[in-house]
């Protein structure tokens with residue numbers, strides 16, 4: 517019996533060799549466009565960006581969808597693979613908001629820790645776009661693709677002392693990057709409300725204690741602080757000209773699991789465990805250096821409350837339509853502790869005596885003392901920190917020992 521005609525035709529045009537060639541070609545094209553198509557910004561070839569393509573868009577859209585169609589915010593979190601960014605992204609997703617992360621995974625500190633945080637987020641249902649806030653094309657693409665109701669801007673060049681080593685990284689991320697993001701927000705339709713990370717360091721040489729939002733912030737003692745202060749002024753401008761709703765959060769020395777290895781509680785833990793000395797700074801005439809150390813879970817609650825109470829931006833098509841909300845809040849712990857006390861808590865938790873070296877604080881931009889007055893945040897956001905340093909460090913140490921328990925990761929610290 518003759519074979520049906522279409523089979524003959526099929527055989528005629530597609531010999532097994534030809535068939536595998538075409539199959540290989542189509543699969544390669546599919547793979548290339550769906551997973552690997554990348555676009556880079558022509559403005560700065562040094563930016564390591566990997567975005568674009570149908571697969572990428574699909575992942576962005578899926579991640580941006582709130583769990584329930586009714587209600588639920590749609591949030592772009594910059595710095596999502598950072599310490600605070602990871603915790604905030606996960607908390608937003610857990611409660612059902614749509615969340616798209618953005619992070620440039622730079623190597624300011626161990627990038628594998630950032631990859632670890634991003635893997636956590638993947639499991640939580642958050643896609644983290646690899647890209648830079650200075651990349652206008654990427655931001656335009658994201659805002660065209662997704663109607664973000666909020667931007668939680670946590671990407672920054674952090675750290676006070678590193679500003680003396682690499683000043684331009686602060687200008688690049690905290691000023692240029694912030695302006696670039698606000699430019700994208702102002703033209704987006706709808707304009708999102710913006711919540712962003714300022715810093716307790718804006719109080720600089722302010723002597724009035726506890727620090728209140730009304731106190732002076734015109735005496736920054738580090739370039740880091742100056743760039744955060746500049747951010748607050750820039751926020752004012754974009755609010756004033758374009759009607760963007762903007763909330764700045766002054767974080768006070770945030771610590772906890774998945775934290776930042778450049779911070780004292782983190783690298784002191786490492787040094788104590790390795791029997792290496794820790795340097796405890798002191799002020800003039802042996803003055804105690806202290807911080808209002810604030811636990812990450814309290815900060816996350818503050819961030820979510822700021823987002824939930826943010827009013828909508830008023831502009832559209834890049835034009836202001838009416839006055840918009842502009843706020844700034846302290847998010848601290850109301851309870852400063854000395855660095856010496858932090859070391860004694862760590863010694864007990866790690867069951868290792870620290871090799872302490874006390875020395876005068878170098879002229880490195882650090883301030884002597886921070887102490888937050890959080891009554892404004894308490895009134896407006898219902899913010900109430902509940903974790904003391906002992907309890908918070910216990911949770912940090914538990915995470916640290918677990919995370920670095922396998923030898924591969926240990927060497928990365």
Ligand SMILES: O=C(O)[C@H]1O[C@H](OP(=O)(O)OP(=O)(O)OC[C@H]2O[C@@H](n3ccc(=O)[nH]c3=O)[C@H](O)[C@@H]2O)[C@H](O)[C@@H](O)[C@@H]1O
Pocket residue numbers: 674675676714715716717718767768769770778779780781794795796797805806807855877882883884
């Ligand atoms: O809350 C803030 O505004 C800032 O908090 C931290 O900055 P910092 O408070 O300086 O936190 P650490 O770097 O952990 O330093 C804590 C204290 O330890 C002191 N220190 C630092 C290094 C050292 O070897 N020994 C030492 O005693 C510092 O002088 C400081 O008083 C973050 O690094 C900043 O990104 C953040 O914006």
